[in-house]
Amino acid sequence: IFGVGRAQSADPSSTSDIGTLVQPTGAFDFERRTVEIPMRDGVRLHTVLIIPKGGRDAPILLTRTPYGADSRTSRNASPRRAMVLPRGDQLFTDDGYIRVYQDIRGKYGSQGDFKVTRPLRGALNDTITDESTDAWDTIEWLIHHVPESNGRVGMMGSSYDGFTTAMALVAPHPALKVAAPLHPMIDGWMGDDWFHNGAFRQPTLGYLPFGTAAKGTGPSTVRGRWDEYEAYLRAGSASGWADHTGIAQLPYWKTLSSHPAYDRFWSEQALDKILGRQPLSVPTLWTAGFWDQEDIYGAIHAWAALEQQDEANDRNYLVIGPWRHSQSTGEGRTLGPFNWEGDTALQFRRDILKPFFDRYLKNDTSAATISPVTLYNSGDNRWERFNRWPLACQSGCAAPLRPLYLQPAFGLSFDEPSAKTGDGGFDSYISDPAKPVPFIPRPSRASDSDVWAPWLVSDQRSVADRPDVLTYVTPVLTEPLRISGTPAVDLWASTSGTDSDWVVKLIDVFPDEVPDQPQLGGYQLGVSMEIFRGRYRESFAQPRPLTSNVPLRYRFDLPSANHVFLPGHRIMVQIQSSWFPLYDRNPQRYVDNIFFAKPGDFRRAEQRVFRLKGQASSILLPVVADSPRAEP
Ligand code: PG9
Numbered sequence: 001i002f003g004v005g006r007a008q009s010a011d012p013s014s015t016s017d018i019g020t021l022v023q024p025t026g027a028f029d030f031e032r033r034t035v036e037i038p039m040r041d042g043v044r045l046h047t048v049l050i051i052p053k054g055g056r057d058a059p060i061l062l063t064r065t066p067y068g069a070d071s072r073t074s075r076n077a078s079p080r081r082a083m084v085l086p087r088g089d090q091l092f093t094d095d096g097y098i099r100v101y102q103d104i105r106g107k108y109g110s111q112g113d114f115k116v117t118r119p120l121r122g123a124l125n126d127t128i129t130d131e132s133t134d135a136w137d138t139i140e141w142l143i144h145h146v147p148e149s150n151g152r153v154g155m156m157g158s159s160y161d162g163f164t165t166a167m168a169l170v171a172p173h174p175a176l177k178v179a180a181p182l183h184p185m186i187d188g189w190m191g192d193d194w195f196h197n198g199a200f201r202q203p204t205l206g207y208l209p210f211g212t213a214a215k216g217t218g219p220s221t222v223r224g225r226w227d228e229y230e231a232y233l234r235a236g237s238a239s240g241w242a243d244h245t246g247i248a249q250l251p252y253w254k255t256l257s258s259h260p261a262y263d264r265f266w267s268e269q270a271l272d273k274i275l276g277r278q279p280l281s282v283p284t285l286w287t288a289g290f291w292d293q294e295d296i297y298g299a300i301h302a303w304a305a306l307e308q309q310d311e312a313n314d315r316n317y318l319v320i321g322p323w324r325h326s327q328s329t330g331e332g333r334t335l336g337p338f339n340w341e342g343d344t345a346l347q348f349r350r351d352i353l354k355p356f357f358d359r360y361l362k363n364d365t366s367a368a369t370i371s372p373v374t375l376y377n378s379g380d381n382r383w384e385r386f387n388r389w390p391l392a393c394q395s396g397c398a399a400p401l402r403p404l405y406l407q408p409a410f411g412l413s414f415d416e417p418s419a420k421t422g423d424g425g426f427d428s429y430i431s432d433p434a435k436p437v438p439f440i441p442r443p444s445r446a447s448d449s450d451v452w453a454p455w456l457v458s459d460q461r462s463v464a465d466r467p468d469v470l471t472y473v474t475p476v477l478t479e480p481l482r483i484s485g486t487p488a489v490d491l492w493a494s495t496s497g498t499d500s501d502w503v504v505k506l507i508d509v510f511p512d513e514v515p516d517q518p519q520l521g522g523y524q525l526g527v528s529m530e531i532f533r534g535r536y537r538e539s540f541a542q543p544r545p546l547t548s549n550v551p552l553r554y555r556f557d558l559p560s561a562n563h564v565f566l567p568g569h570r571i572m573v574q575i576q577s578s579w580f581p582l583y584d585r586n587p588q589r590y591v592d593n594i595f596f597a598k599p600g601d602f603r604r605a606e607q608r609v610f611r612l613k614g615q616a617s618s619i620l621l622p623v624v625a626d627s628p629r630a631e632p
Contacts, residue, residue, distance in 0.1 A: 035145070046110045065101060131163070156180040176282055205242065222246075231581075261540065271302060276308075280316060285319060290562070318372070321348055324454055373387070390622055392485045404621050406618065429607050437576045440458055487620060490553070494549050495546060507573065531583055
């Protein structure tokens, strides 16, 4: 009310230099239409439509976002839609698609309350709406109010927008014909943003000021120290950090810190489990990155949960590229020091994503056949296509997993170790919470996106020689060793404490000299790395103290991989008990809620990792005998 009155004042005595500007749109190749779409409870959601001029019979591509529909449609001030929209949209909008971005409930221009990854209506949400009904109501409105459209809608989005895309698949609107959840958040406790196997990911807290301290864009976290390793260490625990930064005032902190275990709050909103229980009617392309530093878990597990329903193998699709988080939407030529074969993200959008959407939104079946599974091979540097995947697994695959055993003298081989090793059959280290193992070299600057985005490919040599990291390695390979599936950890270990974290890393060690790229000489590339919080050994829902000084068996999956360890390379496994400050420190003395561990709870512990018959620690590798040829 205020601004409009002043700018348009008819008062001839007004001397204000503030006037009204209606931009000339004659040269524009699109019309921007802004609408407030009513939901079933009367709440209106702010929605921006970018409609190609002269368009008709056009498909609609919808993204529902907490990150600002206005800014997502204003990349540049330009009369060309390819300039105003994100780069990842260009192939669609060049081809006449109507592009729609909507602010989800409670964010930016939309009415209503915002809830972080709002669960479905039911035990965790007693309202009459959720992201599934909001998607339904939006699609219903769009197909009846946009005369330029052909009445067919596709949804796509990355990360949080991937979550809203996946939510739309629950009881979907019949006009939703195709979906692509890219790098989606699916299970925040098991392996996406908030925890991995129960270990808490502290930098994710930075989302709370930014995303929940304002309806629009909130502030950045004020840290007060350049080296975040030092900053988090001084804070003590995640709650110490939340207090220090003020984050503890925000509502979702209370939610998070009162659900440290995989209780019903987490398990009942795990979208892979929810989607796996209902029919998959919408053809869906799940997209992931092998080095996704935020949501490495979601897409693959949602795809796997839906596979059993896709008997005809024509509804449920998977693409995994050599990407960091959300890289499929941008440029995919490199990650850290690694160069791929061309722009892999553009190849994905041009050869897979766009033809996939055309098939269902434009009935264009002329496009190239899209394989059910398309994976980048990060050793051979090429795309590969599969009808079924994984190629090797625990049971039900063409090949079983093959254990690669820890050996005496820090060796690694496929030979089962003997019962007597003459050296006690274990290796040990002291894990000291006062000196946790850094996940990236100090000064630790995860708040810098240039550091954070590629960190999963950073050189693991930076910690390989620490006394609290066990490093096992094979001899130099003379043959390629190809893996395609989900490696698993079978770890026998003891701790002198009553709780412990175990971090296991499968690493490709490059030859001593790499003529093409000398800086890769001896590089230790993490192919698949994961953490497991020991208290959840028997149950994710019911944590229990560990029995001190007794070898216990820990079994957990590492992230999926499609990789060839080339001749001249070596395979390495590193084991450690902290990964800081990415993960909060385990006190190593059992406390009820690690979020609130006190300084006196943190204890040094002697850790032993066993490697003898009967207690043979190994990494189970999805080894594939021969490499299928790349298809064009
Ligand atoms: N993965 C992001 C996220 C992190 C934490 C909370 C919510 C979202 C994202 O990029 O959307």
